Amino acid sequence: MRAWLQGLIAEGPFPPRRAVFFRSALVVCIVVSTAIAILDTSEGIWGQHEELARDFSALLLLVLTADYGLRLLTAGFSPQEGETALKARLRYTLSLYGIFDFMAVVPFLVGEAFDLPRDGATIFGILRFLKLARYSPALETLGVVVLNELRPLLASLFIMLLMAIASSTLLYFAERSVNPGFKSVSDAMWWSIVTLSTLGYGDVVPTTVLGKLLGSVVAVLGLCMFALPASILASGFSEEMRRQNFVSTWHLVAKVPFFARLQANQIAEIASLLKLSRAIKGEVLMREGDTGECMYFIVSGQVEVKGKGGTFVLKNGDFFGEIALIERCPRTATVKAISRCQLLVLDARDFHKFVAHDHALLEVIWETARSRMAMDNIQPSGGGLPPVPKA
Amino acid sequence: MRAWLQGLIAEGPFPPRRAVFFRSALVVCIVVSTAIAILDTSEGIWGQHEELARDFSALLLLVLTADYGLRLLTAGFSPQEGETALKARLRYTLSLYGIFDFMAVVPFLVGEAFDLPRDGATIFGILRFLKLARYSPALETLGVVVLNELRPLLASLFIMLLMAIASSTLLYFAERSVNPGFKSVSDAMWWSIVTLSTLGYGDVVPTTVLGKLLGSVVAVLGLCMFALPASILASGFSEEMRRQNFVSTWHLVAKVPFFARLQANQIAEIASLLKLSRAIKGEVLMREGDTGECMYFIVSGQVEVKGKGGTFVLKNGDFFGEIALIERCPRTATVKAISRCQLLVLDARDFHKFVAHDHALLEVIWETARSRMAMDNIQPSGGGLPPVPKA
Amino acid sequence: MRAWLQGLIAEGPFPPRRAVFFRSALVVCIVVSTAIAILDTSEGIWGQHEELARDFSALLLLVLTADYGLRLLTAGFSPQEGETALKARLRYTLSLYGIFDFMAVVPFLVGEAFDLPRDGATIFGILRFLKLARYSPALETLGVVVLNELRPLLASLFIMLLMAIASSTLLYFAERSVNPGFKSVSDAMWWSIVTLSTLGYGDVVPTTVLGKLLGSVVAVLGLCMFALPASILASGFSEEMRRQNFVSTWHLVAKVPFFARLQANQIAEIASLLKLSRAIKGEVLMREGDTGECMYFIVSGQVEVKGKGGTFVLKNGDFFGEIALIERCPRTATVKAISRCQLLVLDARDFHKFVAHDHALLEVIWETARSRMAMDNIQPSGGGLPPVPKA
C-alpha cells in the first residue's frame, strides 16, 4: 500500500503507469481550477450555471486537497538518515513545493469556513497555478541564471534606471507647458518606461518639435539599452540548459560499458557532444533507407533491429546506427524500441570529430559494423576512415 | 513521355530547363491565386471587373489542378522497391505535400459543384499558399528546431504564462475600481499579453499611480522574459541551418579526389569549414587583379582559367584560387564557369588554419600553384608557408 | 583619525564594517534625495506636509555635503608620488566622480543662497543619481563597449538613418494628401522613428492602401535593422564583462600555490574557466549529501570541513570539493566559511577537460582526495581517471 501510494506521485524518467495518469489528472485539475478562479472575477460569466461552476470548483479542490494529503503522508514514508517521519513531513511542508501545495488548498478552505472576503479566494485560487512549477524546471533554472548573472543584470538595470530618469527629465522640460502627460517628472517617467521598453501605448506622446526630437533619440537608445538584460538572461538561460544537459549525460555515460575505456577528459568531452533521448515501447528509431545522421548508445531498455540479414535484439550497453555514419549510406536496418529506452545520440559531425581519430575506439565500432554488414551482405568501403588491423 | 513529365516536376540542384519554367509558372499561379482569394473578401473590390477576376481565378485553378494531376500521375512512375504504382500514388496522396496539393484544388471544386458556402472557398483559396512550402526548407527546419528545443521552449512558455497570470492579477486589484479594461482578471490578461509582448496597443492602459508603477515593472520584466523563447528559436534555427549545410557539404567532399587522402576526422573538420556554392554557365568566379580571399574546389562542372600564361580548363576534382592565398597577392587569372558548377569554397583564414599545417596536403596545393605560377611567370615567395621538398 | 576617515569611504572586495554602513546610508540618501527631487515637480504632492519634505530634503543634502567634504579631505591623505595634498585634491575634484559629487551639492547650495530659479534645483537634484555610478561598473563598462564597437555601431546608425529618411520620404508621397501626420517629410520622420523602433504609439498611422503596404515593409525591415545596434551592444557588453572577470581571476590565480606549477598559457586557460566567488562568515558552501558539480580553491580566508572522519580547517591556497568530481558521488562533507573568503570555483566539466589530462596536476588532487577519503573511510573508485602512481 505504502509503495503503491509512493508510486502514485513518483517522478524521474520512467515513472509507473499510475503516476503518469495521476500527474496528468492533477495538471488538468490545476489548470482548470486556476482558469475558473480567473473567470470567476468576471461578473455574471456563468450566467445561470453559477451553481454548477461552484460545484465543479469544489470537486477540483477536493482533488487538490487529496493530493496535498497524499504528499504529506508519503513524505513520512522515506525519511532521510536519522530523521523521524514527522520531521520528514515537516521538511516537506516547509519546502517550496510544500508551500505551493499548502497555498493551493488551505487558505481557501479556511476562507470558506470563516466566510472571509472573496478577494482572498481569487488570489489563492490563481496561485494554484504555482503547483505546476513542480513539473517544469523553468523556475529553478531561471533562479540559477538570475543568481549567476546578477552582476551584469544589476549593471544593466542601473543603466536602464539612469536612462529612464534622464529621458523623463529632458522630456519634462520640453513638453511640460503644453502636454498634460508631462506635467511632472514622475508623469514623464511613465512615458519614459513605456517608450524605453518599446511598448508605445500612445496614451502619452510628445507633441512639440523638441519633444519629438528628444523622443526619437530616447526610442533608439532604449532599443539598444533595454536589449542588454534580455540578451544576458537569454544567453544565460540557454547556457544553463546546456549545463544541465551535460551533467545528466555525464552521469549516464558511466553506465555504458563502451565508454568505460575512455579517460576522464574524453568522457567530459563526449558528454558535452551526446544528447539524451527517450523512446517509448514500439517507437521506431530508424527506418531502412532513411538518411542516417547519427548513431545511438543504449543506456537502458531494449531495441529490435530488423535488417536484410535477419532480426536481433540489442540491450543496454550496445550501440547501433554506426554503419550509415561509417559508410555514408542510407540506414541498412529498421530499429524499433521493444521496451522504454534511454538513449544517448551522437551526431555524424561529432562522431567523426571525436570517435574516428581514436584508434582503439574506432576498432570496436568498426568490428561491430563489419560483422553486422557481413550479416546483411554489404560490402564495407570505410568511408574515409583509416585502415584498421583485421580482427 | 514519362521521363519528360517526371522532368517537369524534377527537383534537386540542377533540374532540367522545363522544370525551372514549370516551377516558376506554378509559384506565380499559387501566389496570384492566394492573393485573389484574400482580396475577394473585400466586397466590391473588383468593381465591374468581377467577371474577369472570376474567370482568371478559374484559369489559375486549372493550372493547380493540372499540377496535382501531374504529381499524382508521376508518383506512380517510380515506385519504391516492392511497391505497386497505386501504392506509390497513395503514399504521395497521404504525404504532407500531397495533402497541400489536394487542399489547393479538390475542396474548391467540390464546393463549386455543390454550391457550398463561400467561406470555404475563401479558406481553401488562402490555404493554397501552403503549396509553396515544397520550395522552402523553412517549415521543415522550424519543425526540427521546435522538436529539438522543446524542453527550453516549454520552460520559457511556462515562465511567460506565470508572468501573464501574476501581472494580470496584480493589475486587476490595482485598477479594477476605476478602469473598465481591468474589471476582471481575464480582462486584465489581455492587457498583460499586450504589454508583456511589448505590443502596447494602448486600448487598455493603467491609469492609477499604483497601476502605472506595477505596469512599469511588468513592462521591463516582460522585455526580459519574452526574449527567452525568441532567442532559443533564433539560435536553434541558425544552428540547424548550419547543420544542414554540414551534412550536404560532407557528402560532396567525398566526390573531390583532393580530399580522398584526408582521414575521417579531418573530413568532418573541413566539411564544417567549406561553404557550398553554385555557378551558372558563363558566371565569372574571379577576376584578375581582384583581392583574393578564398579558394575553390570543383565538385561538378567545368571552369575556364584565363591568365597571363594562357587559357586552360579545369573540371570536377580540380581546385583554383590557391595562388592568391599562398602569395597574399591579387588574383593572377580570371575564372569563368563554362557549364553549371557546384563548388566548395574555402576561406583564407580557414585555408591557413587547416591546410597549411598538413604537409602532405600543402605539398599538393603548393606544387600545383608553383607549376601554374611558372606558366604565368610569377616568382613564388611562399607567403610564410613552411618550405616544401622540391618535387 | 585619518585612517578611520579613509576607511569610511574605502572600496575593494572586503571594506571595513564602517565603510559598509556608510555606503549603505549614502546610497539610501542618494536614492531618496533623487526621488524627492522628482516628486517635487508634481505640484501639491506633499499636501500639508510640504514643510516636512523641505526639511527632510535639507537633511539629506547635509549628508551629501558631508560626503563631498569627506572625499575632498581624504583625497589629500594619500597623494601619488611627487604630488602635494592640494594637487591630489584637485585631481579628485576634476575626476568624473569628483564632478558628480560636486554637482550633487554645490549648485543647489549656490541656488538657495542666490534665490535662483527652481528648475536648476530640479535638474541638480535629479543629477544626484549619478553619484551612484561609483558603485556600479555599468557606466564604465558601457563606455568601453561603445568605444570598442564604435565602427559597427556607427555603421548600423548610418543604416538606421538611411532607412528613416527613405521610409519617411516614401510615406510622405503616399499619404500627404489625406493624412495630416504626413504633411511634410519631417512630420513623416516622426512616424518612421516610432515605427522602425517598433514603438508604434499609434498617434500617426498610415490610412491609404499604398501607405499601409509601404508601412508593412518598413515595419518588417525596421525589426531587422534596428536589432543590429542592440545585438552589437549586447554581445559587446557580455564579452566585456567576461574579459573583466578574466583579468580579476588571472591576478588571483597567482595567489594560489596550487596553480604555481602551471605554465603561463595554462594559467591563461584556467583563468578563463574559473569563476570568482565570495563568501561571508558562516556561509555554508556545500552540504554533505548534495550533488557536487564544482570544486573550490581558497584565495583568502578560512573554511571548516566537517565530514564523517572529523572536522578540519582549510585556509588560503587549499582546495576542497574535489572528491565529488573524481568519484561522481554526492558531497562527502559539509563546508562552512569561518571568515570572509574569496574563492575560485571550477566546474565539473572544466575540471575534467583541464585538470584530468595533466598528470602532474591530477596527482596532487588525487593524493589529497585519497588521504581525505581514507579519513572518511570511503573506497576510492577513480571515476574514469587514469591510474596514478602510488605515493
Added chain:
Amino acid sequence: MRAWLQGLIAEGPFPPRRAVFFRSALVVCIVVSTAIAILDTSEGIWGQHEELARDFSALLLLVLTADYGLRLLTAGFSPQEGETALKARLRYTLSLYGIFDFMAVVPFLVGEAFDLPRDGATIFGILRFLKLARYSPALETLGVVVLNELRPLLASLFIMLLMAIASSTLLYFAERSVNPGFKSVSDAMWWSIVTLSTLGYGDVVPTTVLGKLLGSVVAVLGLCMFALPASILASGFSEEMRRQNFVSTWHLVAKVPFFARLQANQIAEIASLLKLSRAIKGEVLMREGDTGECMYFIVSGQVEVKGKGGTFVLKNGDFFGEIALIERCPRTATVKAISRCQLLVLDARDFHKFVAHDHALLEVIWETARSRMAMDNIQPSGGGLPPVPKA
C-alpha cells in the same frame, strides 16, 4: 596640380591634411543639404527667410557640383592598365558611388533649368544623403551579409508571410461581423503585420473574446518568429565585421618582422587575435603606473618610450607593453606616438594563450623585456612563464 587634386579626395588610413578638411566640409554640406530638402516639404517653415534658405541651398549645391566635377576629372588621372582617361571616367560615372554623386546634382540642375515639378527636387535633394555611403562601410557590409545569409533570410521571410496570412484569416473570421478593422482578410492583414512586428499601433484591435484569444497567441508567436530574421542579420553582420577585421590584420601582420618567423597557420591564428588600432601624433598610448592589459606591435610610425631608465624611440617592427604582461605589474613606462601610427594590439589573455607556449617567440619577447627592465632597474620575476635559456 594633378597630385594636389587627387590628394583632395584621397581615402585610406592616413589621407593628407587637405583631404581631411575637404571630406569634413563635404559631409557637412551633404547633411545640411539633405536636411534643407527635408525641411523644405514643411510649408512656410522658413517664414520670411525663404530667400536666404534658397540661396544657401544653391551654395551647397555648388559645393556638391564641384565635388562631382573634381571626382570626374581625377578619375581620368590614374586609369587602369590599357585604359584611356575617358574610359576610366566612364567607369567612375557608372560605378555605384558615381551614380550617387550624379544623382546629387544633375537631376536638380536639370529640373531647375526646365522648371520641372517640385517633387523631383525634393526626392533628389533627399537622395543626396546616399553620397555619405562612400564614408561608411555599412551599406556594403549589409549587402554582403544579405547575400551570405540569403537562404535563411528567405526561409524566415516565408515563415513570416505564412504567419501573417494565417493570423489574418483567423482574425477575419473571428471579428468580421463586429469590427470594421477586420471586414476583409486584406484589412486584417494590416493588423497582422502591426501585431507580428510588435508595433501595436492600436488603430485596429480585436474586440471579441475569441479575437483577443487568437490575438494573444499571434502576439506571442510573432515575438518568436519575427526574431528569426533580426537574429540572422545581426549575427551575420558581426561575423562579417570580424571577417573584414581579420583580412586587414592578416595583411598587416606580414609587415611586422617579429611575425615573420611564424608559420602560415600561426599567422592565421594570431591575425584573428590581433586588433588593429590607429594613433595620431602626440597620442599617449600608455601611462606609467596604469594597469597593463595588452601589448602593441608597431606596423608603421614611431613612438617615444619614457621610463625610469631614460627615453628611447621605437619604430615599425618593434613592440612594447610586454613587461606588464609578463610580470603582471603596472606599466613601467609612458609611451607616446610621435607620428601617426598603425598598431596591432594583443590582449593579455591572447598573449598567454598564443605567445607564451611558443619557446622561440617567447625567447625574443623575454630577452627584449629583460634588457628593458635592466635599464629601468626592475627585477624580473617571470610571472609563471617557463624558464628561458640565458642569452
